[in-house]
Amino acid sequence: MALGVVVVRGRFAERLPPGSAEVARALPGFVQVDRSAAPVLHVKAGLDARALATESSRAPLERELVGIGVQIQGRVGEIASLRVPAAALEALARLPEIAWLKASHAYRVLNEISTSSAQIGSDQANTTFTKGAGVIVAMVDTGIQWTDHDFRNADGTTRILGIWDQTLTDPVHPPPAGFSFGAYYPRGDIDAALAAGGSLLTGDGHGHGTHVTGTAAGNGLETGNGVPAGTFAGVAPEADLLAVRVFDDSGTFCANCDLTAAVQFISQTAAAAGKPWAGNMSLGTDIGAHDGTDPDERSIDAAVGPGRRGAQMAIAAGNSGNRDRSSHPNHWEGPLPASGSSVSDTFNLTYTPNSGSDNDHVWLDVWYKGADSATVSMISPTGITVSAARGADSGIVCSADGAIQVDATNGPDPLNGD
Structure with missing residues (x-):
């Protein structure tokens, strides 16, 4: 930083x-x-x-x-x-x-689309395994539609142990014990709202979290259109549920939201209940090294790593592979050079200039091994080239396109040396 x-x-x-x-x-x-x-x-x-x-x-x-x-x-x-x-x-x-x-840094939701070719075989899982009984399935996502019958028992009570909504403040529902932000809705309050036909401030106006939770652990009781209840169940339809909301209804990662705190909350809640847990984060970012050294990645490792039985976290991956240069011109892709050789690439940056002057900054997140080197060059619309190698600052170059500066002075990352 x-x-x-x-x-x-x-x-x-x-x-x-x-x-x-x-x-x-x-x-x-x-x-x-x-x-x-x-x-x-x-x-x-x-x-x-x-x-x-x-x-x-x-x-x-x-x-x-x-x-x-x-x-x-x-x-x-x-x-x-x-x-x-x-x-x-x-x-x-x-x-x-x-x-x-x-x-x-912020995140975005992933796994936005389910297709017929991406079947997970929940029906086979339900006949082969234990349907999740005695296990907590925890979702860190856009929230959960807690009134959905897929997340209720046959008697109408909720399967949800609790919802920690990190995106809002609710004077009636303080944060979970030991935390200082967000609002917590325990099972008892959810059941009371269901019984009275009432409402809670938390929900899932986006739908992604409800979709993912249904895939993982819905029991199929929401099924309609003449289809028998329970037909379309998730992988673990008898599991208890726990939800942490970190995205608002627009799918924006909230300013106060935090994955390390989410992992801590899930781990502590499961320990207090005396049950194993399996979590899911269908979210991600193009920022960072993607080598397991990011602080949030290390937080997850600390909770589910070697020697910690009964804890697991699944992470969505792969969506950015479809971000080809034709539709996402700022997404770089290219071959990895062989040892001792070099590779170069040129692409056009697209962005909307800010109003005013001297306030247009372009940030490139470029990762490579600490023993390697890289040079970044900015070519202005009129052809002025300004360059800086790793650890250097080009200084300010004045041109007809404005003042241009390439600052590559960020040092090696403290967690991996790259």
């Missing part, structure tokens, strides 16, 4: 003070930042294992974080999710218990 940024105004560059509000607001859109007058950044932190060893060793760190205005949103293993006022970022980085910091 860069602590400083160069902002171009005409022919001049001004180095802004690290941690300033203007720096935070200038971060790219995929970074989770509350861009208000006093910006708050969502940050993943690697914590020193010695600071987590015992309750007495954790307490001083928690006091230090509170003292500088930092709020812990969730923690799994050595990975913590933090809400950090921009003014406190440098103080946080100086704490000896902090091994590294990375900006949190």
Whole structure:
């Protein structure tokens, strides 16, 4: 995460003070930042294992974080999710218990389309396995339509143990115990609303989460149009359900939403119930290394990794493979070069300029091995080329197209060295 940024105004560059509000607001859109007058950044932190060893060793760190205005949103293993006022970022980085910091990023829903050729064989699974009885199926998605009969028992009561809606604040439903944001709807409140024909603020106006949950664990009782109830059941129709909502009705990952906290909540809820759990995240992003070192990936590993029986998380994958250059011109694809050789590619960036001046920034997320090198060149509409190799800054080049600068000064990623 860069602590400083160069902002171009005409022919001049001004180095802004690290941690300033203007720096935070200038971060790219995929970074989770509350861009208000006093910006708050969502940050993943690697914590020193010695600071987590015992309750007495954790307490001083928690006091230090509170003292500088930092709020812990969730923690799994050595990975913590933090809400950090921009003014406190440098103080946080100086704490000896902090091994590294990375900006949190947003996600998008995946597995948007089901086709007849993508059958999962739930009918065979239901006759071969135990139908999920005694297991919790947990979904991290756009929410769940809790009134749907597929998610109820035969007597009309809910199969849902609880819904943590991270996207909203509900004065009647506080966050789950141990968490500081969102609204939690326990099974008892869902049953009460069903019995009274009432309503809850949470739901699934998008539909993706309900669709995925039905595929995984619907019992088929919502079946209509003359088809016998139970005909179209999911893989685990007798499982208990748990839902964490991290997308709003438009499918946008909410500003406060956090996957590390979601994994912590699922793991703790299952442990309290004394049941194994199988989770699903049909979501993803093109941002990051995609090699298992991302903080959210490491959070999942800490919850379901070796030695942790009765815990599993499935992740959707593959949708971006259809993002060919003809329909997504900003999505790069090409052959991997052999060792000792090089590869180059040129493509046109498409974007809508911002109103005003000196505020059009293009962010490229390019990953390659730390031992390799890369050079990024920007060619303006009139043919002016500005280049910078890894670790370099081109400086400002003034042209008829405006001031152009290529900043490739980001250092190696602290988690994989690439």
